[in-house]
Amino acid sequence: MPQYAALIYESGDPDWSVLDTPEKQATMAEYGAFGAAASAVMRGGAALYPTSTGTTVQLEGGKGGKVVTSDGPFAETSEVLTGFYQFECADLDEAIAWAARIPAAWSGKVEVRPIIDFGADAS
């Protein structure tokens, strides 16, 4: 069965490591409920620290070149990647149905992308 990444995008670069407001606690409870509901299709996932803790890595001059790092995410956008899930579903319709139940689908956006299976025909 194909696997999908549900990439979670939110605005405001939230810090999910600190549940310092009732809203955040409520949202986290929603994520807990979603995780339990989706356990049959769930193959992985993670929440990420804010983009301010991120580092962009690049090799100057191509492969073997000097490692250059810069603070923060690669692209400056209003909505940032804050986490992801990995699902195994029968088809895109099913993956979308699950993605639509992720709390970020109503407070942010979720992008569903098929995951390449290098073990099979990657076509």
Next chain:
Amino acid sequence: MELAEDAVQDAAVKALESWQCNGVPPEPRAWLTVVARNRALDLVRRESRRADKEAAAEALLDPTVPLPAPEVVDDDLLRLIFTCCHPTLGVEAQTALALRTLCGLTTAEVARALLVPEATMAKRLTRARRKIAVAKIPYRVPTVDELPDRLISVLATVYLLFNEGYNASVGDDLIRSDLTAEAIRLSRFLYDLLPHEPGTSGLLALLLLQESRHGARLDDCGDIVLLADQDRTKWDRAAIWEGMCLLGVALRRTPTRPDLYATQAAIAACHVLSPTWGETNWEAVLSWYDVLLAINDTPAVRLNRAVAVAEVHGPQAGLHALEAVGSLGDASRVEAVRGDLLFQAGKLPEAATAYRAALARPGNRARHRYIEKRIADCVARC
């Protein structure tokens, strides 16, 4: 035989080559045969003036060639339609896939039909097929719960296809019969396959009633003939009759809340049933527009409604209604309608200004020629 082979090739085999690995229909040959057969008949009809092709046509029509069981065909074709018009594909990809896979046009033909370079179209089709394959867009008929929503996107694709042919937004010709014919054929498929879904009868009714005026919409030079000036004896009576029957079906099916397409078909019916322009029942037209506005409030509907308002309550009221149209993708049309209404109101210099504003926007060349004529009229009468 060569003809039949070409048709099979054209119709679907190539289209399905790179179809998703797992989703290949269990009975693909069954419907491929039917699609290919229809396609071959089309090819033959296109060349029917050549006598040597007639024998080939007869052979293809041979009733001794068994057709696959209809329920198998229906199911596979339906699944294909719903895959091509899956809402996770872009609208442009949906129309391209519909023409390529459902209508059996070659990539070059699809490119010509949608007025994009062949390389661009090839890329667009490849991208769409790849998404179908790797993201695994399902190859199935939606469940009963999903069907109404999913059908909306299918009907919208077919309607878009028709509209692009009926009123080409770009290019030299106002009418692109290749597109309208394909859209009507798809619409007929959908009605045959899903006759009980509201929407399928409404859409087919609408397309037939619009298309019935086809023979009268352009003069010998390819210039627009306004509905008011059309030779109504050139309208296609058979299409009107069929469209009216279908409209009856569609309206009976949704008595309290008419479907989007049935409502538009009702407006078209008001026109095609009127023996002359002067006898048009504009009150009926306007009240159908009010229904349409309640179902689907868009700038395009408001624009057309403003024209009906002008017919019922005078050009000044029409101009007032025009103020509430909002921004329309085809800004040229708004200005052209404003010009028409100002012209009717006798405000010729203002009309000429509006027409010139319409000309300044990109639009269809046949439509622009019409506007140039109107400007000349304004100038002559000033």
